[in-house]
Amino acid sequence: MAKIINVVKGTKDILPADSPMWQMLEKNALEVFSRYGYKEIRTPIFEVTELFARGVGDTTDIVNKEMYTFEKSERSLTLRPENTAGVVRSFIENGMARLSAPVKLWYKGPMFRYERPQAGRQRQFHQVGVEMFGVKEPAADAEVILLAVNYLKSLGLNDLEVEINSLGCPECREAYKNKIKAVLKPEFDNLCDDCKNRYEKNPLRLLDCKVESCKAIFEKPEIKAVIQSDFICEACAEHYLKLKNYLDELGIKYVENKLLVRGLDYYNRTVFEIKSNNLGSQNAVCGGGRYDSLVRNLGGEDTPAVGWAMGMERLISLIPSLEAKKLDGYIVSNSPAEAFKLAEELRNAGFEVEFDLQNKKFTKQLEKASKVADYALILGEDEIKTNTVSVKNLATSIQKAVVRNKIGSEFKNV
RNA sequence: GCGCCAGUCGUCAAGCGGUUAAGACCUCGGAUUGUGGUUCCGAUAUGCAUGGGUUCGAAUCCCAUCUGGCGCCCCA
Numbered sequence: 001m002a003k004i005i006n007v008v009k010g011t012k013d014i015l016p017a018d019s020p021m022w023q024m025l026e027k028n029a030l031e032v033f034s035r036y037g038y039k040e041i042r043t044p045i046f047e048v049t050e051l052f053a054r055g056v057g058d059t060t061d062i063v064n065k066e067m068y069t070f071e072k073s074e075r076s077l078t079l080r081p082e083n084t085a086g087v088v089r090s091f092i093e094n095g096m097a098r099l100s101a102p103v104k105l106w107y108k109g110p111m112f113r114y115e116r117p118q119a120g121r122q123r124q125f126h127q128v129g130v131e132m133f134g135v136k137e138p139a140a141d142a143e144v145i146l147l148a149v150n151y152l153k154s155l156g157l158n159d160l161e162v163e164i165n166s167l168g169c170p171e172c173r174e175a176y177k178n179k180i181k182a183v184l185k186p187e188f189d190n191l192c193d194d195c196k197n198r199y200e201k202n203p204l205r206l207l208d209c210k211v212e213s214c215k216a217i218f219e220k221p222e223i224k225a226v227i228q229s230d231f232i233c234e235a236c237a238e239h240y241l242k243l244k245n246y247l248d249e250l251g252i253k254y255v256e257n258k259l260l261v262r263g264l265d266y267y268n269r270t271v272f273e274i275k276s277n278n279l280g281s282q283n284a285v286c287g288g289g290r291y292d293s294l295v296r297n298l299g300g301e302d303t304p305a306v307g308w309a310m311g312m313e314r315l316i317s318l319i320p321s322l323e324a325k326k327l328d329g330y331i332v333s334n335s336p337a338e339a340f341k342l343a344e345e346l347r348n349a350g351f352e353v354e355f356d357l358q359n360k361k362f363t364k365q366l367e368k369a370s371k372v373a374d375y376a377l378i379l380g381e382d383e384i385k386t387n388t389v390s391v392k393n394l395a396t397s398i399q400k401a402v403v404r405n406k407i408g409s410e411f412k413n414v
Numbered sequence: 415g416c417g418c419c420a421g422u423c424g425u426c427a428a429g430c431g432g433u434u435a436a437g438a439c440c441u442c443g444g445a446u447u448g449u450g451g452u453u454c455c456g457a458u459a460u461g462c463a464u465g466g467g468u469u470c471g472a473a474u475c476c477c478a479u480c481u482g483g484c485g486c487c488c489c490a
Binding site: 006009060061062065066082111113115116117118119120121125126127128129194205210211262263264273280281282284285286287288308309310311312313314315332334361362363364365366367368369370371376378380381382390392394395397399 | 450480481483484486
């Protein structure tokens with residue numbers, strides 16, 4: 001035999017046994033998001049590399065080491081590692097800023113990140129996400145979080161923990177970063193290598209380092225005081241407070257996590273994550289926040305925006321697997337032409353029906369019927385002569401003759 | 415990119431230096447030639463991720479590669 005070819009590392013087939021689950025996720029997304037006025041947008045799977053460098057941020061790991069980038073006709077193109085940048089590009093390019101705000105969009109589809117695969121992490125994975133443009137008020141943040149919670153609910157996921165935080169605006173965050181850097185400066189040599197790196201790149205990410213020696217440093221009173229301080233400016237604080245009030249009113253439980261820092265550079269003010277304890281170390285199913293300066297940074301008019309994305313594979317790993325659905329009927333017959341006609345009749349009436357295409361013996365056909373269908377529709381010589389179909393309920397073993405031209409309306413009653 | 419663990423039939427696995435490489439499920443065929451899902455019989459890995467090595471002898475030991483899992487990093 002010829003050598004077989006395998007799927008590439010970090011990618012997976014979605015097999016027929018799995019696809020009903022995916023269909024459910026997609027159907028619920030359409031239903032739930034539509035109720036809030038969100039419309040689906042589908043953007044290309046690859047974009048010009050510069051979009052992600054400018055959009056996601058060139059200090060991020062995603063852009064620095066995880067992108068699938070290739071050259072074609074002297075242009076650098078990249079398989080999308082996330083979809084916010086693409087949606088924003090489309091928003092600007094299609095003049096959606098001229099539409100009446102808010103502009104509410106949702107998407108689903110594959111994303112690509114060159115990372116070491118592990119549980120809940122693949123190189124090709126799928127996200128569903130929403131983006132809302134044009135609303136600076138905290139009600140937008142609240143709606144988007146509510147939408148996430150309700151989508152999860154529609155999937156039977158009720159007990160996930162919502163974590164929120166405010167990163168402040170660029171101004172107050174910059175001041176905070178500088179304070180952190182200042183207070184940690186004397187300890188710099190004692191930080192772990194990762195933290196030394198983060199010190200310059202993104203000091204906010206220092207804070208949830210898991211290395212014990214770093215944790216100990218952050219516990220020192222004078223350092224802890226700075227870390228714990230409410231650094232955000234008045235306007236940001238008010239925005240954050242209003243968001244929390246909305247969430248309280250809506251009965252959405254949340255935990256404030258000062259260490260929550262989304263890794264993408266574009267976030268400001270609100271950031272949030274929804275986590276599960278049943279996912280191992282890749283425990284976030286949903287992550288998002290506000291990104292008021294991204295549209296402008298990508299060349300559009302100043303437009304505030306909020307959104308989130310969920311990892312569909314992670315969602316699926318939390319949902320109990322669905323039972324395989326059986327056919328409505330399986331026709332047992334030694335007259336393929338008659339079986340064809342009956343099958344077509346029932347299929348046109350909306351039933352899921354199959355029959356044997358391989359001239360198998362009667363007993364084999366019946367055995368097959370019992371495995372794959374709720375009813376066996378027996379169409380033998382006797383039945384053809386008398387213009388009937390013997391319908392056998394395979395769960396109860398009850399069998400009845402049904403007049404051929406009433407079969408569609410009656411076989412399910414046996 | 416780094417560290418640790420693992421890889422035996424379509425699936426779940428036993429075997430841990432000398433076996434014809436167990437067993438179960440699935441699939442297929444037969445027992446019964448118009449009644450299945452319960453029963454009985456049979457078929458299905460010259461092969462143990464791939465490639466090297468050690469050994470009289472390797473699925474079993476060693477090395478490399480590939481893939482998966484866990485952790486770090488990061489993120490959904």
